[in-house]
Amino acid sequence: MHRWICVVAAAAWRSAFAQDLPDSIHVHTLSPVKVESKAQIGEISRLGDVAETYIFSGKKNEVLDVGKINVGYAEKTGRQIFAKIPGVFVYDMDGTGNQINVSTRGLNPHRSWEYNVRQNHVVLNSDVYAYPAAHYSPPLESVSRIELVRGTGALQYGAGFGGMLNYVVKSPDTTKKIGFESLNSVASFGLFASYNAVGGKIGRWKYYTYYYKRVSEGYRENSRSDTEAQFASLEYVVRPGMSLKAEWGRSTYLYQIPGPLTDSMFYANARASTRSRNFYSPEIHVPSLHFDWRMSANTRLNVIASAVLGTRKSVMFFGTALRPDTLDRTTGTYLPRQVDIDRYNSYTVEARLLHQYRMGASRHALAAGVRYIDNRLRRFQLGKGTTGTDYDLRLTAPGWGRDLQNKTRNVAVFVENTFNPTQRFSLNAGFRMEAGITDVTGKVAYYPDDSLPTRVRHVFPLFGLTLQYKFDGANKVYAGVCQAYRPVVLADMVPANALEYVDKNLKDARGENAEAGVAGALFKNRMLYDASVFTLRYDHRIAAVSVVSDDGRTYILRTNGGTTLSFGAELFLEVKLIEARGFSVAAFTSTAYLNARYIRGSAVINGENRSLTGNRLEAAPTWTTRNGIGFYYKNLSVTIQHNYVGESFSDALNTREPKKDGTAGPVPAYDLWDVNASWRFAQRFALRAGVSNVFNRQYFTLRPAMYPGPGIWPSDGRSFYASLGFNL
Numbered sequence: 001m002h003r004w005i006c007v008v009a010a011a012a013w014r015s016a017f018a019q020d021l022p023d024s025i026h027v028h029t030l031s032p033v034k035v036e037s038k039a040q041i042g043e044i045s046r047l048g049d050v051a052e053t054y055i056f057s058g059k060k061n062e063v064l065d066v067g068k069i070n071v072g073y074a075e076k077t078g079r080q081i082f083a084k085i086p087g088v089f090v091y092d093m094d095g096t097g098n099q100i101n102v103s104t105r106g107l108n109p110h111r112s113w114e115y116n117v118r119q120n121h122v123v124l125n126s127d128v129y130a131y132p133a134a135h136y137s138p139p140l141e142s143v144s145r146i147e148l149v150r151g152t153g154a155l156q157y158g159a160g161f162g163g164m165l166n167y168v169v170k171s172p173d174t175t176k177k178i179g180f181e182s183l184n185s186v187a188s189f190g191l192f193a194s195y196n197a198v199g200g201k202i203g204r205w206k207y208y209t210y211y212y213k214r215v216s217e218g219y220r221e222n223s224r225s226d227t228e229a230q231f232a233s234l235e236y237v238v239r240p241g242m243s244l245k246a247e248w249g250r251s252t253y254l255y256q257i258p259g260p261l262t263d264s265m266f267y268a269n270a271r272a273s274t275r276s277r278n279f280y281s282p283e284i285h286v287p288s289l290h291f292d293w294r295m296s297a298n299t300r301l302n303v304i305a306s307a308v309l310g311t312r313k314s315v316m317f318f319g320t321a322l323r324p325d326t327l328d329r330t331t332g333t334y335l336p337r338q339v340d341i342d343r344y345n346s347y348t349v350e351a352r353l354l355h356q357y358r359m360g361a362s363r364h365a366l367a368a369g370v371r372y373i374d375n376r377l378r379r380f381q382l383g384k385g386t387t388g389t390d391y392d393l394r395l396t397a398p399g400w401g402r403d404l405q406n407k408t409r410n411v412a413v414f415v416e417n418t419f420n421p422t423q424r425f426s427l428n429a430g431f432r433m434e435a436g437i438t439d440v441t442g443k444v445a446y447y448p449d450d451s452l453p454t455r456v457r458h459v460f461p462l463f464g465l466t467l468q469y470k471f472d473g474a475n476k477v478y479a480g481v482c483q484a485y486r487p488v489v490l491a492d493m494v495p496a497n498a499l500e501y502v503d504k505n506l507k508d509a510r511g512e513n514a515e516a517g518v519a520g521a522l523f524k525n526r527m528l529y530d531a532s533v534f535t536l537r538y539d540h541r542i543a544a545v546s547v548v549s550d551d552g553r554t555y556i557l558r559t560n561g562g563t564t565l566s567f568g569a570e571l572f573l574e575v576k577l578i579e580a581r582g583f584s585v586a587a588f589t590s591t592a593y594l595n596a597r598y599i600r601g602s603a604v605i606n607g608e609n610r611s612l613t614g615n616r617l618e619a620a621p622t623w624t625t626r627n628g629i630g631f632y633y634k635n636l637s638v639t640i641q642h643n644y645v646g647e648s649f650s651d652a653l654n655t656r657e658p659k660k661d662g663t664a665g666p667v668p669a670y671d672l673w674d675v676n677a678s679w680r681f682a683q684r685f686a687l688r689a690g691v692s693n694v695f696n697r698q699y700f701t702l703r704p705a706m707y708p709g710p711g712i713w714p715s716d717g718r719s720f721y722a723s724l725g726f727n728l
Helices: 002-017 151-157 263-268
Strands: 061-065 115-119 143-149 163-169 179-187 191-202 205-216 225-239 242-257 278-294 299-316 338-359 362-384 402-419 425-444 454-470 475-486 500-502 509-522 527-548 554-580 583-600 602-605 608-611 623-633 636-645 670-681 685-692 719-727
Touching (some): 151 402, 151 454, 527 608, 554 602
Parallel strands (some): 115 163, 500 554
Antiparallel strands (some): 061 143, 191 205, 205 225, 242 278, 402 425, 454 475, 475 509, 554 583, 623 636, 685 719
């Protein structure tokens, strides 16, 4: 603890006097934007230039202090959580609170699968090389902070254009042998949530564990959810500077899926349901072992061995909203539902070394590491389920329409060095090499038996370069470019229907992120800012092409043929307007401009190839802006926030006139207001309350083509919440 006090004090001293720090302190100095004092005005900070075994110098990043966010934790509303991170697109899909689906810069938001998602630096993506969705969903009540590193950090994390999204779990109060925290919430639509945690320190042992339970009837009819999550951490300090830690996390929920709507249904009654027998349930376990060794004052080794183990199960009656799920008049029963089950067995071992050294008059840092992944996904789909109405995974006919196994082994090595020619300027150069093989075996009922197995080789040399110049102790300019890739996933390699074929020579998508900006604090930390421009090129996207075979038969071929380019600007600005006698007022804006379009690509409509060149990318609104004002008086705070998201498209063809079944068409622009308040009293207690979507705006964020069904999925209307938390 004393080390961090010294670090913060050093950062403040440097900011005040703009003098060089001693070498031993300089390399650990926290980012000057994070100032722990009464002048702190926001929940946003930045990662240090060198932190743990990572190098963040020159890379755009944000850190959200979850404890300072005025938000209903149990509602877990993405637009409020990420309000101060410009450009975050939030996809409301699994009902409020079940899952966080976010993206930036025109990427796909489905379960945040364009990010390397982590918890305490443990990979959470269910299978990076088969289905990279993050099904594990920690309760927001358990999270201390959220770290988001944009795509220029890809060398340190591997696959994923988005970058890294890391959820850091709360730590125990080491001044107590036994500490207890409880946070209980109630909200509209039958929501109740209870989070209870125990932690402390006994001798050389530190421990932390929690249990979480949440139930909700849901905003729409037939949208009930039942959530559980558990976590346990046990750490042993072998000696000063060396520790061993074991962690285990579990998350699961059962969600009743209310079904898609057409446009006319949505505008008539957004709370209506077209399905009552559809259910979805992921259950994910994440065990991990951590070894951390400060080998010397300049060298640190970190090794993490982890796994993602679990299932994703669903039983559903598929179809658009125009295909009703009703009783058959002849038999008096429903039609059979479809059963799908994924089983995940993903293992990762990652070792990282950070060494700080002196060369000439300056100190520098070298980060290097190796990662090994062994993933095995077993996919059972198109099973014939029961005609019942409850969550029942039994089959009424033997066999599966798709019975597949995806096996991947991958090794990656990376090295990155930050050079500091002066105390103000740093240059960071890095290299990552990825090599591996994915094998897909199994059977698809409508596909020739000799079409599988399929093998894809992953060989990627990736390069990156970032720069940073500090004007003073609190302001800097940064810039960088970094290559990235996204592997061909299982769904890309398996045809969706009997009329589709897949190119045997599919390649992984690749491209690069580039960005430049200025960030810091002005006017004695009364104003925080981060303004940047960016571009993201995404090559070798999967495209559909209509092909005529030698025998005159027409079929659809899925192959690499698409390229998209996104560019834009992002601005975060927060200003303390008033500060007097314990009362203060602060305002912020978090605004992004995005121009994301297809450079090339095609889609097949009625057997004809349609060019996508010039079309806007799906789920990529041109303008996203979130603005708010906060009022603070001693331990009381009130935040009013406005959220605007511009129009976007759900399909690559940019269909302007909505289809009758709601599967294609524009996603209209929408704006929402939220009000949140919190009050800390009697030192140990905190009361929170708020209203989300104050004016009950009916809106939706996407028209998905896949899960949970094609059509419109309305987001939640107005809701109220209240929560009471305390610590002992």
